[in-house]
Amino acid sequence: MIGILFSWAGIAFRCRQEWDPVFDLPEQHGRNRNTAAEKMRECAAACVRLCEGNFEISDTMVICMKNSTRLQSIIISDESDRVRVDYGTVRSAFISAGLHRRAPSKEITPLSQHRASLASSMYYHDKCHSLFNARPPMLSRHYCQCSLPLDLCEEDVYGGRERLTVAIAQLDSNGWNTNDHIYTTTWLRALTMLSPIREGILELTLSLNSNFTKPQRPTSPAGEDSCFISSAHSVPGEL
DSSP: OHHHHHHHHHHHHHHSOTTOGGGGSGGGTTOOHHHHHHHHHHHHHHHHHHHTTOSOOOHHHHHHHHHHHHHHHHHHOTTOHHHHHHHHHHHHHHHHTTTTBOOOOSSOOHHHHHHHHHHHHHHHHHHHHHHHHTOOOSSOTTTOBOBOOOSOOHHHHSSOHHHHHHHHHTSOTTSOOSSOOOOHHHHHHHHHHHHHHHHHHHHHHHOSSOOOOTTOOOOOTTSTTOGGGBOSOSSTTOO
16 A cells, blocks of 8 residues: 555656755655656555565555556656566456456445456556557456446545445446546546457457458457456446
């Protein structure tokens, strides 16, 4: 958890301007936005190393590794081979934690929504990195089975049992909100639903010596193989 805080602090420092008063504070020891962000990255990486002795990889560990790598990519750019290797490590940890294959939860809870958001984020970003670097994706829709998070704001998800129940009851049959608001989860759901299409494009463009016959057709993102984007709205109102 401390490593996650270090990562977010580093991202915040990197997004500040050089003239920001925060860099004049004594505890910064003359650091600028780049050196302050790098210091936070080193602290986050140290937290990851402290946890390496634990053979059980948890959700928190995956998030810490993901955010630490994200901070490093902001500092040294996504084109660095070091970042590509680290992203591969994060995806391997994601799979080792079993977060890539989770059956739809019978009970909608803050934890189930948290894990659904984490899985969707990992699957979506896997396609982004693959498209950017022209590398094969590591998380395939053929092997991932996770539900989309419901289209709820964080205040509703973590605002208590009664508030969550009311918010779920107001969703439509497909799990989208009906109040015309765009939340972080709204974007995440939409981008994740498009990710199988991106994955299909990657399969076509990165495949070697592939022979296609006339009856062969790309798999629809809403088809049987798109088990990753199975909906989590089958039990609206149930907690």
